[in-house]
Amino acid sequence: MEILAFGVQADEKPLIEKVFSGLHDVRCLDVFLTEDTARIAAGHEIVSTSVNADLGEGVLRTLAAGGTKLIAQRSTGFNNIDLDVAERLGLTVARVSYYSPYSVAEFAWTLAMAVNRRIVRASNRTRDFDFRLDGLMGRDLRGRTVGVLGTGKIGEAFTRIAHGFGMRLLGWDLAENPACLELGMQYVEKERLLAESDLVSLHVPLLPATRHLLDAAALRTMRDDAILVNSSRGGLVDTDALVAELRAGRFTGVGLDVYEAEAGLFFVDRSLEVVEDDILARLVTFPNVVVTSHQAYYTVDAVGQIIGTTVQNVLDYTEGRHSENVLVPAAS
The missing domain is CATH 3.40.50.720 (NAD(P)-binding Rossmann-like Domain)
Incomplete structure (x- = not known):
């Protein structure tokens, strides 16, 4: 066969x-x-x-x-x-x-650190032998608050890394994970998590109930200087609303390994074509946004x-x- x-x-x-x-x-x-x-x-x-x-x-x-x-x-x-x-x-x-939940959790942290410490911009500069530090200032994560939306196997692995950084841990899920509680995680309502977190990472499945979990109202609840990471499913975030917030100058950084309209785009070479997706084209122009092609599991x-x-x-x-x-x- x-x-x-x-x-x-x-x-x-x-x-x-x-x-x-x-x-x-x-x-x-x-x-x-x-x-x-x-x-x-x-x-x-x-x-x-x-x-x-x-x-x-x-x-x-x-x-x-x-x-x-x-x-x-x-x-x-x-x-x-x-x-x-x-x-x-x-x-x-x-x-x-x-x-392996570590593949996705570790990559989520890669995105978080890349946007926090401006790694892509710094790398592009040094390729041109521009070694200035202007615009590359990041923040220590120790002592800051991380919000984990979804604390299953991947969310737990992400939380363990956050604990290693010495961060305050907030979680949101239908059921509390005992392993995360042992690490000191406090489970709170989604609105409070978004309002208090310096870094928000998504680790929930895409279901009818979770589609656009971060809609326009939820994104507005987040801190202006927050970092948002999505390595789960693109449909969890209302991308139109996210672009609007970015255009308004909000968020220190956004790391996206997934995109809600990625089908037919990701995993193939479109470099010689005109990409007709205006939202994705706009997303990749923001200097504080890193987009990768659904590779967290890879x-x-x-x-x-x-x-x-x-x-x-x-x-x-x-x-x-x-x-x-x-x-x-x-x-x-």
Whole structure:
């Protein structure tokens, strides 16, 4: 049986081929699964997808018509999948429930430090042999307040690093994490967290209830000199509202590894094209904003775990087993 894997990055391909070796044949494609590419999957019972795949009704119907039975998504998030439609079509859907939380937490801190200490601007200057310090002044983080929205595995890892910096810890979540409480975290309402935090970092999933968690009103609640980091999902932040706040001169820095309209943009080379997304084009012009292309998870450790779990999901499917990774079980 040949498995068709969409949206495979060059660094991922040898890892995928190595892990699948001796188990199943795997064909890796660098194109993403969309309505235009879904027909390629015809005749493949198992399809593996990336986080930016389009798995809406149209694509799912094309996959089902082509004989696909299992969709094995190589990510934790699944907001791109219409699970109700998948169930109606008899498609089994599995994801990766867990991978290294340190990959994302450490990268979130990389973004925070990059905007706090103006690393990108400093690096660009020194490339031109401009060694002035004007405009590069940052702040000590020790003694300042960090607000962590979402204190699951990644939020906990982020909090442990904040604790190491000696910061005051504020948290917001539906349930309190005992490990974060032991570190001294105080759980408060979202509005208070935003109003008191020098640094705010997002670590919640994108669900209907969390879409635009940081809307215009929430962003206005934040301190004028705050730092905002989002390494979770782009839709958590109302980007139009964020641009408006930045245009008003607010925020010391913003670090974004995700963007709510990233599908079709991130993970591909658009450098020779005219990018028609005016909001993204405006975002990257702000000197206090750093935008990266959804790479927080992209470490050898995390990607290795993601691929390993994907292989296990495939084996569970072919051998009739069920696991916590299954979002839509096989039709009975």
